[in-house]
Amino acid sequence: MKKGKKLYEGKAKIIYASPQKNLVIQHFKDDATAFNNQKKAKIDGKGILNNRISEYILSNLNQVGIKNHLIKRINMREQLVKAVNIFPIEFIVRNIAAGSLCKNLGIEEGTTLERPLIEYCLKNDDLGDPMISREHILTFNWLNESTLDLITGECKRINDFLQGLFRGVGIKLVDFKVEFGKTSNDEVILADEISPDTCRLWDEKTEKKLDKDIFRKDLGNLIEGYQEVARRLNILHQQPVLKPISFPKPKEVKIKKK
Ligand code: TMP
Numbered sequence: 001m002k003k004g005k006k007l008y009e010g011k012a013k014i015i016y017a018s019p020q021k022n023l024v025i026q027h028f029k030d031d032a033t034a035f036n037n038q039k040k041a042k043i044d045g046k047g048i049l050n051n052r053i054s055e056y057i058l059s060n061l062n063q064v065g066i067k068n069h070l071i072k073r074i075n076m077r078e079q080l081v082k083a084v085n086i087f088p089i090e091f092i093v094r095n096i097a098a099g100s101l102c103k104n105l106g107i108e109e110g111t112t113l114e115r116p117l118i119e120y121c122l123k124n125d126d127l128g129d130p131m132i133s134r135e136h137i138l139t140f141n142w143l144n145e146s147t148l149d150l151i152t153g154e155c156k157r158i159n160d161f162l163q164g165l166f167r168g169v170g171i172k173l174v175d176f177k178v179e180f181g182k183t184s185n186d187e188v189i190l191a192d193e194i195s196p197d198t199c200r201l202w203d204e205k206t207e208k209k210l211d212k213d214i215f216r217k218d219l220g221n222l223i224e225g226y227q228e229v230a231r232r233l234n235i236l237h238q239q240p241v242l243k244p245i246s247f248p249k250p251k252e253v254k255i256k257k258k
Contacts, residue, residue, distance in 0.1 A: 001025070001074050011037065012050070012197060022184050023071060024083045028054075028193075034216040036128050041215065048076050049226040050195035052235050055079060057162070057194045064161055066154060068190035069181070084181030084191045088142055090121040090129060091151060093159045094175040098200050099213075101175075104131075110207070116159050118152060123179075147188055151180050154190065162194070166201065169232035171210065174200035196226045 003025055004017025011033045016025040028047035033040050051073060058070040069081040094101055097111040101119075120137060121129045137143050143151070158178060166173045176199035179192035192198075196211040203210060209217075210225040230236035 054193040086181040092119040096174040170204045172202045
């Protein structure tokens with residue numbers, strides 16, 4: 001598919017125009033950032049893994065009726081997606097305390113929350129994506145009440161589905177961030193990505209981190225963590241070790257002399 005002009009470049013993805021009306025191409029980069037862009041690196045292969053993992057998750061969500069922007073993956077790094085106007089809010093869902101929840105409220109990492117906690121953050125890098133309340137969203141008209149309720153409901157459904165999906169492969173879904181937007185038909189749908197860049201995923205038994213915290217906290221090889229997630233979801237098939245083929249030595253052919 002022929003890419004059109006670049007429409008938007010974010011920290012981990014680029015959006016290009018596509019030849020099809022109301023559709024765009026979402027390209028996954030290898031760039032990793034943390035702490036509002038203060039820590040940066042290029043991690044070979046991260047974009048490929050996130051493209052595959054997000055495709056898998058969004059197509060599964062689609063199958064259970066959670067409308068989203070994914071049309072199809074078109075190559076190793078790109079997806080054809082519906083064009084949306086992204087709402088300026090990040091929706092965070094937490095099941096287990098980690099990250100900023102622990103830092104801001106002094107809650108011990110790993111504490112299981114009695115019920116999923118939904119938080120809202122304003123998407124504004126200059127302000128450091130501050131946490132906002134439902135009242136802020138309504139007062140400043142970032143979303144109307146019915147859209148906010150619809151998205152909050154979708155966040156809970158996404159959480160239920162993803163918790164089950166990951167539990168089935170021995171992974172705890174600690175928390176995640178999602179973004180929503182409006183299509184040209186005024187439909188509100190899930191957009192962006194769901195990948196180990198945007199979730200916290202811990203091995204069920206060892207609590208080993210398999211997500212972007214590996215990069216944020218310098219815990220080792222990020223690609224190995226993301227590959228482990230992909231492997232467990234059966235996206236990344238284990239490459240069989242091919243035995244070298246041994247050919248028998250050609251037999252000597254004796255040519256009889258006349
Ligand atoms: P936090 O604990 O740092 O607030 O992050 C909560 C979840 O949201 C975690 O899964 C990481 C994800 N997240 C993003 O995807 N992008 C962001 O910019 C931030 C701050 C968090």
